[in-house]
Amino acid sequence: MLDIERVRxxxxxxxxxxxxxxxxxxxxxxxxxxxxxxxxxxRLVSSDPALTAKILKVINAAMYGxxxxxxxxxxxxxxxxxxxxRALLLGISMFEMMEQTTVGLWKHxxxxxxxxxxxAQKKGIFDPEEASVAGLLHDIGKVVLSVxxxxxxxxxxxxxxxxxxxxxxxxxxxxxxxxxxxxxYFANTWRLPEFVVESIRHHHQPSATKAAPLHTATxxxxxxxxxxxxxxxxxxxxxxxxxxxxxxVFDFSEAQMKEIFAEIGDTTAQVDDFFKNPKK
Amino acid sequence: MLxxxxxxxxxxxxxxxPIVSDTGITLIAEGVEVSGPIKKRLASMGxxxxxxxxxxxxxxxxxxxxxxxxxxxxxxxxxxxxxAMKRALLAHIEELY
Ligand SMILES: [Fe+2]
Ligand SMILES: [Fe+2]
Numbered sequence: 001m002l003d004i005e006r007v008r009x010x011x012x013x014x015x016x017x018x019x020x021x022x023x024x025x026x027x028x029x030x031x032x033x034x035x036x037x038x039x040x041x042x043r044l045v046s047s048d049p050a051l052t053a054k055i056l057k058v059i060n061a062a063m064y065g066x067x068x069x070x071x072x073x074x075x076x077x078x079x080x081x082x083x084x085x086r087a088l089l090l091g092i093s094m095f096e097m098m099e100q101t102t103v104g105l106w107k108h109x110x111x112x113x114x115x116x117x118x119x120a121q122k123k124g125i126f127d128p129e130e131a132s133v134a135g136l137l138h139d140i141g142k143v144v145l146s147v148x149x150x151x152x153x154x155x156x157x158x159x160x161x162x163x164x165x166x167x168x169x170x171x172x173x174x175x176x177x178x179x180x181x182x183x184x185y186f187a188n189t190w191r192l193p194e195f196v197v198e199s200i201r202h203h204h205q206p207s208a209t210k211a212a213p214l215h216t217a218t219x220x221x222x223x224x225x226x227x228x229x230x231x232x233x234x235x236x237x238x239x240x241x242x243x244x245x246x247x248x249v250f251d252f253s254e255a256q257m258k259e260i261f262a263e264i265g266d267t268t269a270q271v272d273d274f275f276k277n278p279k280k
Numbered sequence: 281m282l283x284x285x286x287x288x289x290x291x292x293x294x295x296x297x298p299i300v301s302d303t304g305i306t307l308i309a310e311g312v313e314v315s316g317p318i319k320k321r322l323a324s325m326g327x328x329x330x331x332x333x334x335x336x337x338x339x340x341x342x343x344x345x346x347x348x349x350x351x352x353x354x355x356x357x358x359x360x361x362x363x364a365m366k367r368a369l370l371a372h373i374e375e376l377y
Contacts, residue, residue: 060328166355224365225365227352228349228352228353228365228366228369229369230345230348230349230352237351237352238352238353238354238355239352239353239355239356239362240355240356241355241356241359241361241362242361242362242365247361254364254365254367254368255368257364257365257368257369258368258369258371258372260368261368261369261372262372262375265338265372265376266282266283269282269284270283270284270285270329272339273284273285273287273288
């Protein structure tokens with residue numbers, strides 16, 4: 001078992017990862033500073049056209065159900081706010097870094113973002129864009145752990161599968177913490193918005209948060225639905241029971257759940273499409 | 281009816297819903313084939329996805345899909361609401377094929 005402080009230290013020092021492209025480092029550094037203007041951020045992002053295209057593509061997919069609504073970084077900043085955009089930039093660059101090894105997790109996360117947005121819209125409880133961001137980043141701890149401890153993380157996934165355990169339990173055995181805790185340390189270090197940090201930390205136990213219960217319950221429910229449908233692969237072979245608090249928020253009937261699965265079905269096809277045409 | 285990106289529309293597919301402008305005017309009618317020129321027109325309007333008729337063919341055989349679902353839900357068997365979720369998903373899969 002790895003020492004918890006050592007894991008935490010490495011999770012919080014992710015900015016030292018040598019494989020992060022320079023432009024991403026610059027952007028993350030700039031957006032970390034609250035005084036940076038939206039125009040400065042969009043100038044930085046736009047200095048790398050390939051990155052700009054990628055970011056806009058993810059934003060449109062995750063936030064607007066693949067309908068291209070946002071056509072410039074500047075517009076994204078205006079519509080979504082700096083806080084949301086910097087969370088997205090960081091998340092996208094983390095996923096992009098490990099593109100090859102974690103397509104399954106990327107798909108799972110994108111699926112979760114889209115379904116979280118759908119759930120938030122259905123209930124009309126809060127800003128659907130916030131739900132998407134929280135959904136997109138909820139498993140960022142898995143990315144961080146596998147960047148910093150590639151061998152050990154792979155071992156957690158295979159242990160969970162072979163010993164028929166829930167992934168968080170296998171993670172705890174190896175890292176002394178789950179990906180939820182690791183993700184929250186990471187998000188906190190980068191000073192992501194509170195609702196993002198909270199829904200990362202508690203996405204397995206939505207009743208544990210006081211600060212962002214609805215966001216967290218939404219991510220929790222979306223995560224479960226997407227896992228059930230096998231959109232991508234989260235690293236976890238098993239679905240865990242939805243928490244009582246999330247059922248209170250989303251008291252879906254069986255017929256309503258069937259409708260939601262039909263909508264998730266459409267989403268899956270779009271997510272697959274998104275990864276099939278990387279140049280699009 | 282399925283909702284897909286304009287780029288992935290197969291030849292011969294027709295619109296299941298019309299393309300309507302913000303002011304409510306029908307720009308392209310329901311039933312029109314999404315041909316090359318229509319795709320260009322959609323692109324010029326900034327439309328990236330459309331509803332077309334037909335059923336989506338899932339990427340995996342039905343038996344495999346059902347087996348995956350059964351395997352995923354092993355840990356929640358006996359939980360009434362999770363069992364309902366599983367039944368809802370299996371009923372949806374039944375309609376896909
Ligand atoms: Fe998770
Ligand atoms: Fe997840």
